[in-house]
Amino acid sequence: MAKILIVEDDEEIGMLEKDYLEISGYEVELVADGIRAKKLLLGGSYDLVILDLMLPGKNGYCICKEIREEIDIPIIMVTAKTESIDKIRGLGLGADDYVAKPFDPAELVARVKSHLSRYARLTNLTHNQDHLQVSHKDCAIVVGNLKIFANNWKVYIGESEIKFPNREFELLKFLAMNPNIVFSKEYLFEKIWGYDYIGDSATVTVHINRIREKIEEDSKNPQIIETVWGAGYRLNL
Structure with missing residues (x-):
């Protein structure tokens, strides 16, 4: 049974989310304070977090940024803010999805199911190494001083390990496996996120920017x- 943490200071909304998710078979914990939420997430074994933005103690943006450096679980932001810049900021800090209030609780449950299913597939993915430039000893995809270890989900620049959440890793690995080929945002979105993901190809741009900040000398x-303007993205080898 998947374990979900809801971080929401509006008791009515929080209980509504909790009820719908428990009816759907999830184990759910509800907390209203941002500081306590961060402690629970870093110390617990949650499979997904539903995170409000406006919270006492510590806001959702700060929590998202801080926990994303430490744990890799789906993060769904729920907020009354509807501006595109707020959505982009949340995704840029590591959120996987963004739901604006008011929302249909059934839609939230559908998104939770989609993210949990996708993360499970990514985590248990079997890696096909047939056409890669890899070392058979350590299974590393090498791009300059960048090494991507496909089997153990690790990325190094030189001797320093760089942390990557699941989807960032899958996106980087896919581009590295297919170097010098231009892929459209739409193709990458379908390939990495899948048809069952509720979102759009703008998510690819956000994740590409996050990857660049980690691996490029000058992002x-x-x-x-x-970026191949009007066409998509290409990893140069």
């Missing part, structure tokens, strides 16, 4: 993952 002038 504003990327050399590894290049």
Whole structure:
């Protein structure tokens, strides 16, 4: 049974979310304070978090940024803010999805199921190594001083390990497995997120930017993952 943490200071909304998720078979814990939520997430074994933005103690943006550096679970932001910049900011900090209030609780449950299913597939994915430039000893995809270890989900620049959440890793690995080929945002979205994901291809841009910040010497002038204007993205090898 998947375990979900709801972080919501509006008791009525929080209990509504909790009821719908428990009816759907999930184990659910509800907390209203941002500081306590962070402690629970870093110390617990949750499979997904539903995170409000406006919270006492610590806001949802801060929690998202801080826990994303430590744990890799789906993060769904729930907020009354509907501006595109708020959505982009949340996704840029590591959120997987963004739901605006008011919302249909059944839609929230559908998104939870989609994210849990997708993360389970990513975690248990079997890796096909047939056409990769890999070392058979350590199964590393090498791009300059960047090494991607497909079997144990680790990425190194030189001797330093760089942390990547599941979807960032899958996106980087896919591009590295298929170097010098341009892929559209739409193709990458379908390939990495799948048809069952509720979202759009703008998510790809956010994740590409996060990857660049980790692997490029100058993320504003990327050399590894290049934008081909009007076409998509290409990893240069």
